[in-house]
Amino acid sequence: MEGRSCKICLEKVELWNEQCQGCGYHLVLEPDEKLQARYLRAPSLGALFWTQGWTFGARLYLWFLLSLIPVFGLIALFVCVFFGRRWSWKYGGWADWEEFTERMKVMDALGLIWILGLLIGYGWLRFSGGL
Numbered sequence: 001m002e003g004r005s006c007k008i009c010l011e012k013v014e015l016w017n018e019q020c021q022g023c024g025y026h027l028v029l030e031p032d033e034k035l036q037a038r039y040l041r042a043p044s045l046g047a048l049f050w051t052q053g054w055t056f057g058a059r060l061y062l063w064f065l066l067s068l069i070p071v072f073g074l075i076a077l078f079v080c081v082f083f084g085r086r087w088s089w090k091y092g093g094w095a096d097w098e099e100f101t102e103r104m105k106v107m108d109a110l111g112l113i114w115i116l117g118l119l120i121g122y123g124w125l126r127f128s129g130g131l
């Protein structure tokens with residue numbers, strides 16, 4: 001999926017945009033495309049909870065490396081929460097939409113398990129007198 005072209009000015013338009021960046025023409029999206037656009041614009045919970053694991057699973061390897069550096073890790077967290085899905089879809093080299101959304105689902109679940117694990121681990125140490 002490489003995106004579409006605007007019917008008016010023939011400029012290439014990214015999949016998740018509903019408006020042409022070239023002329024502002026409002027593109028009519030098919031229901032499927034609309035769903036995809038909404039999905040790609042949604043924030044990614046996996047990236048919020050577990051940036052390193054998420055960027056790796058999302059095949060954003062450059063962001064994975066950046067996220068290992070303390071200050072950049074925080075930047076990576078924010079940009080990947082908001083733009084991660086779009087970048088992953090664009091640069092991840094996914095075979096199809098299903099493969100991509102399956103992976104996103106798994107990574108979001110892993111992020112949730114990760115953060116719950118941290119909280120439980122912290123709570124256990126804190127209240128069992130370990131700390």
Ligand SMILES: [Zn+2]
Nearest residue numbers: 006009020023
């Ligand atoms: Zn246009």
